[in-house]
Amino acid sequence: MKFNEVIGQESIKTNLRQLMESGQVPHALLFCGASGSGKLPMAVAMASALLCKGSGGEKPCGTCPGCRMTQKLAHPDLHFVFPVIKVEGKSSKPVSDNYIREWRDLLLETPYFDRNEWLDRMKVNNQQIMIYEAESDLIQQKLNIMSSQGGYKVMIIWLPEMMNTAAANKLLKILEEPPQKTVFILVSDEPEKLLTTIQSRTQRIDFPPLSEADITDALMERNAISADDAREIAHISDGSYVKALEQIHINEDRELFLDMFISLMRLCYARQVRELREWVENVAGWGRERQKNFLRYGNNLIRENFIYNFRQPKMNFLTRREADFSVRFARFINERNVIGMMEEFSSAEHDIERNANARILLFDFALNMTVLIKQGNT
Numbered sequence: 001m002k003f004n005e006v007i008g009q010e011s012i013k014t015n016l017r018q019l020m021e022s023g024q025v026p027h028a029l030l031f032c033g034a035s036g037s038g039k040l041p042m043a044v045a046m047a048s049a050l051l052c053k054g055s056g057g058e059k060p061c062g063t064c065p066g067c068r069m070t071q072k073l074a075h076p077d078l079h080f081v082f083p084v085i086k087v088e089g090k091s092s093k094p095v096s097d098n099y100i101r102e103w104r105d106l107l108l109e110t111p112y113f114d115r116n117e118w119l120d121r122m123k124v125n126n127q128q129i130m131i132y133e134a135e136s137d138l139i140q141q142k143l144n145i146m147s148s149q150g151g152y153k154v155m156i157i158w159l160p161e162m163m164n165t166a167a168a169n170k171l172l173k174i175l176e177e178p179p180q181k182t183v184f185i186l187v188s189d190e191p192e193k194l195l196t197t198i199q200s201r202t203q204r205i206d207f208p209p210l211s212e213a214d215i216t217d218a219l220m221e222r223n224a225i226s227a228d229d230a231r232e233i234a235h236i237s238d239g240s241y242v243k244a245l246e247q248i249h250i251n252e253d254r255e256l257f258l259d260m261f262i263s264l265m266r267l268c269y270a271r272q273v274r275e276l277r278e279w280v281e282n283v284a285g286w287g288r289e290r291q292k293n294f295l296r297y298g299n300n301l302i303r304e305n306f307i308y309n310f311r312q313p314k315m316n317f318l319t320r321r322e323a324d325f326s327v328r329f330a331r332f333i334n335e336r337n338v339i340g341m342m343e344e345f346s347s348a349e350h351d352i353e354r355n356a357n358a359r360i361l362l363f364d365f366a367l368n369m370t371v372l373i374k375q376g377n378t
Contacts, residue, residue: 001041001044001045001048001060001070001071001111002045002048002060002062003016003017003042003045003049005041005045006038006041006042006045007038007041007112007210007214007215007218007241008038008210008211008214008215009037009038009042009207009208009210012042012205012207013042013045015205016042016046016049016205017049020049020050020059025050025183026183026202026203027175027178027182027183027184028175028178028183028184028185028186028201028202028203029046029183029184029185029186029202029203029204029205030186030188030191030194030199030202030203030204030205031043031185031186031187031188031205031207032188032191032204032205032206032207033189033206033207033208033209034189034207034209034239034240035114035115035189035240035242036112036114036210036237036239036240036241036242036243036244037207037208037209037210037239037240037241038112038207038210038241039187039188039207040107040111040112040113040156040158040187041111041112042207043156043185043187044070044073044107044111044156045060046154046183046185047070047078047154047156047183047185048060048067048070048071050151050152050154050183051066051067051069051070051075051077051078051151051152051154052064052066052067052070053065053066053067053151054066054067066151072104072108073104073107073108074104077151077152077153077154078154078156079139079142079143079153079154079155079156080096080100080103080155080156080157080158081096081131081135081139081155081156081157081158081160082096082099082103082118082131082157082158082159083115083118083129083130083131083158083159083162084096084098084099084122084129084130084131084132085122085124085128085129086128086130086132093132093134093138094130094132094134094135095132095134095135095138096131096135096138097138099122102121102122103118103121105121106118106121110245112241112242112245113242114242115129115159115189117242129162130162130163130164131157131159131160131162131163131164131167132164132166132167133164133166133167133170135163135167136163136166136167136170136171136174137170139155139170139171139174140170140174142155143155143174143178143179143182144179151181152181152182152183153179153181153182153183154182154183154185155182155183155184155185156185156187157171157184157185157186157187158187159187159188159189160186160187160188160194160198161188161189161190161191161193161194168194168195168198169195171198172195172197172198172201175198175201175202176201184202186198186202191204208239209238209239209240210239210240210241211239212231212234212235212237212239213234215230215233215234215237215239215241215244216230216231216233216234217230218241218244219233219234219244219248223245223248225248232319233247233248236318236319246293246296249293250293250296250297253290253293253294254297254319255321257293257294257297257298258301258321258322258325260279260282260283260294261294261297261298261301262325262329263279264276264279264298264366264369265329265332265369265373267279267366268366268369268370268373269332269370269373269374269377271370273367276363276366276367276370277363279366280359280362280363280366281359283358283362284358284359284362288352288353288355288358291352291358291362292349292352292353295345295346295348295349295352296345296349298345299342299345299346299349301322302333302338302341302342302345303338303342304318304322304326305326305329305330305332305333306330306333306334306338308326308330309330309331309333309334331376331377332373332376332377333376334376336375336376337372337373337375337376338376340368340372340375341369341372341373344365344368344369344372347365348361348362348365
């Protein structure tokens with residue numbers, strides 16, 4: 001991956017290029033920022049440049065043997081660490097190498113993904129994912145091997161905040177005495193959860209949210225989205241290209257989701273239990289991913305309607321039809337019920353993801369919403 005394939009973040013690209021040109025690359029970098037801001041693709045681009053063997057010109061060159069290997073994520077001096085599941089009863093230790101094929105496949109499809117997509121790729125239902133102590137032992141083994149190409153070794157650690165205590169302490173020792181010509185790139189959504197001692201041994205680089213213009217351009221170039229649709233998606237993506245990609249999929253059902261949300265709120269407000277059962281049967285007939293997308297969509301719409309009440313248009317990320325609906329609906333979402341309603345949507349999504357019975361779950365969810373929407377109108 002080249003730097004020009006990373007969306008936006010031009011000042012960070014300039015900073016990283018200057019570090020490499022000066023020969024003063026820190027042994028550990030900490031890329032921080034919200035999911036979808038481009039931390040992981042930037043880490044891969046940085047690794048590609050460090051492992052490039054091209055002579056002269058901009059790095060990565062894209063044509064040398066090193067670049068050809070990194071393009072396939074198969075360079076022997078490029079290592080990845082990421083959270084995985086611990087499978088009970090299996091002799092293999094819980095380490096990233098157990099899922100390296102799934103990781104490479106997803107990363108080659110798109111470097112813009114989040115934890116939920118990684119969970120889906122691993123086909124995880126209700127298991128907890130983590131970076132375990134065994135991973136730190138393997139890191140040490142890998143880095144003790146001399147570079148096969150006689151240059152840098154790069155270790156990208158995705159979501160290091162998910163290390164357990166033993167893994168974090170062992171990583172700290174490695175960072176305190178790093179092997180020669182080794183660069184760690186920690187890619188963190190929540191750096192505050194890292195040990196402060198780990199944070200102190202890294203050079204932190206904060207990634208701001210992407211601009212709407214950058215997201216719009218990327219959607220048009222990479223996803224063949226029309227200019228009008230790209231601008232609308234960019235506006236409601238809150239600076240995240242991951243959210244923008246999610247919106248593309250949600251947009252296929254967006255009109256249906258809004259209709260079903262409006263229907264749900266009206267039936268709950270009117271306490272029409274029989275009709276609510278019919279609504280539940282309808283949604284229960286959808287696939288699990290569609291149900292999750294609807295619940296995620298509804299949760300976001302609750303949030304947007306609460307914000308709508310503050311009369312600050314720049315803080316709202318609504319389509320035209322959603323904005324028209326919010327003119328009448330927003331007054332029902334306020335301090336008395338907004339947290340409860342958002343928690344209901346989140347909890348329902350969480351349970352659907354874990355294969356709960358959709359009919360029972362959605363009916364209980366709908367009943368709880370009848371209470372909450374009335375609370376907002378008292």
